[in-house]
Amino acid sequence: MNSFMVSVLGLLLLFLLGFLLGGGLAVFLLRKREANTRAQIEEKFAAQLATREAELVALRDEKSALAIRRAELETELAAERTLFAERQATLEAARDSFADAFKVISADALAKNNQTFMELARATLESQQAAAQAAAKADLEKRQLAIGELVTPVKASLEKFEQQIGNIEKQRIDAYATLSEQVRQMSVAQLALRAETGNLVKALRAPQTRGRWGELQLKRVVEMAGMLDHCDFFEQESTSTEEGRLRPDMIVKLPGGKNIVVDAKAPLAAYLEALEASDESDKKKKLDDHARQVRDHLVKLGRKAYWEQFQPTPDFVVLFLPGEMFYSAALEADPSLIEAGVDARVILATPTTLIALLRAVAYGWTQQALNDNAERISALGRELYERIAVLGDHWASVGKNLNDAVSAYNKSVATLESRVLVTARKFQTLEVTGSDKAIRDLNPVEALPRAVQAVELLSKDEGLFKD
Template sequence: MLTTVIIVLSLLLLILACITGALWVSRKHLTTQVSTLTIERDEARNRIEASGSEVSELKTQLELARQELTQKSAAFEQAQTQSRETFATLANETLNKTSEQFLQLAKKSLESENKDAAAALEQRKQAIESMLKPIREQLENHAKAVTEMEKNREGAYQGLRQQITGLLESQQHLSQTTTQLSTALKGSAGTRGRWGELALKRIVELAGMVNHVDFDEQVSIWKGNDQQRPDMVVRLPADRNIVIDSKAVGENYLKAMECDNEQDRTELFRLHANQIEGRVRDLSRKDYTTGFTHAPDFVVLFIPGDSFLTPAMIAKPTLVEDALSRNVVIATPTTLVSLLKVIAMGWREEQLAENAQKVTEQATVLHERVATVIGHMEKLGKSLDTAVSHYNKMTSSFESRVLVSTKRLEEMGIKSAKKLPDALPELEAAPREMRTTESISESSDKTDGD
């Protein structure tokens, strides 16, 4: 747009220069004429001097020349003024038009740029919104998660307070129970024995066993005139049994734990180990194998506390090996639970084996019955085939011997309300032969392959 304005102004300046040049040439021409007239005047003066008659004529011509020069000068000035006015007018008009066009073009360009800028701004706004949307959603989710976490934290703190309160109560109860247990263990042998039996029953139930199903308590057996009653008998697969006797040997252990003298404590732990060894000898002498139809493989000596066995083994390292040599297994709650879980697993395996045997027997019976039904079906198929053949033969004989004669009676005028058929239907279907197991397997393989 600016280039157009410059071109127009250049054209106007060129036109003005041409007009100015023309006026300058005309003025120069007039100046030349004035010089010529002056020369002629001088010549005329000379001639006037030479000839007086020509003076008046020359004066007249000179006056005319002066008038003409004056007129031409006035005309030149007028033309120059008009040219200036015309140039100014044209320049103003051109400048106004050019300015108006420039403003219009600038306005259109500005409007277009504004529209493009608005569209670009809208696109950027949408792009920014699309970019901020996931962040906004994440912030909202984070806020919800924080709120939910805060609720859970408050709930957890509340639950933790309750658990701590319950733990404190349990600790107090445990402390009281421990005190009572310590008092009981320091009491009579019967009290200690009853506590050991209760601990044994809890361990067996914890292993998933059921009384009178997987184990029995206080089973009485006779060996001659002597009655023996082990604390528990655990049943094993193949009608085997494990006898468990609980021995609460904790008197010397508790004394040792309360003793401050290291030498006295060591001596008490040695006495504690000797006490356990004595219980092992007692169990090995009882010989529970003769009291059961299926003799037990070994006898378990249950000590109701893992902490009771450790110091005894330190005092007598061969305690467990010596017990095993007498077919006695020393078990604490931890080892007894593992042993009973293995026994329970053996029971489940035995039951699975029995179920598998029953399934095998039922499958054999089913196979025999299926074979019998297949034989009956083959006989039925053959019977159906024979019946179809006999039916077709009978219809053929009926058509050739009876139906033809009956048709002749109709031709003789003997008819009834019912119309005789032209022919009897013939059965063409035959029973499908049963396929062998090999062909069924082949077709099944083809179907699986497709």
């Protein structure tokens, strides 16, 4: 009987020891998993984003990951609670099972000690159950606290991220509103520009208006270059030939009497039609026509040989295109247009290049004026030099006359003192003058006129005072 009781107690102790070891192992595994989870979360929060746009994308991704992780942690917590409930149910079932086993096995043998053993077993089980429940409860509270500590910063970070996302969204809305307003203003300006362009195109369709506009553009270019009207250039000058009357739009006068002929009657009709074309193929065709018309006009202008009618003139004529766009459009459609102009002795000129050409001509006129002024100054210098030489002769004569006058004065004073005043003073000694006033002594003049040292003022023959 005693050995049987010892065996039963041994089995109970082994069962309880296994139960305790299993619970401790489960707690250790749970803590290790918690440490791993915490390390993973800390590594995720250690990364930093490089740019703002990347930060926004990363924040959203991290938010989703944290939400998923939070759900996983909550799932694990629920699983731990379920496991705890299952273990508690297992303990209850084990207690009931042990109670039934004890009743069957020791019904007769332990009749007397049944109540004592059951009470002892119940007390032991209750104490173990209470300890296990307390440990599980403490562990659960600790886990809840740790999860709360992990979730709270995540919640704060998510709130901060949501605030940043809200600010970025607000800035995007404001920027979109500003951009929409700018696009609207650009649309209004484009419509106004299109209307003005349409009016200009309509006005330039008339040949007379187009020609007058080209002449006005030419006049503006000439004025900006500093070439005054009817001084350095002439408009609408013409000449008659066997083939008819040639009338260039402008003749630029060069220093030395030479001329440069400028023609401003460039064809623009095809280019204006290209501006109104709605189809790209039609627009390209019109631009090709524009280049061909410019080439044909180059050839015709070269055949007129203006340089033979307005001599002396360089053997070329300038074709003025009243806008850079006319030149660039023609050159884009026909890159060999410049070579064709050189072959026809026609130089294409836009407002920019013509201003540079006229500025060079104006500089030549300035240098010509400086040369003319230098010649006038040289003539004035020669004339002034000759007049100064004549004035030097006159001054030499004046100096010589002054010297002669001083010499004559000194001689007359000497004669007066030695021959006249000596006798006259005797009357005062004889007291027959009737006056107390004495005859004043006369002194000779010692100073002489200063001789002129400048060679230019000396007499051409002998100098100022040569005897």
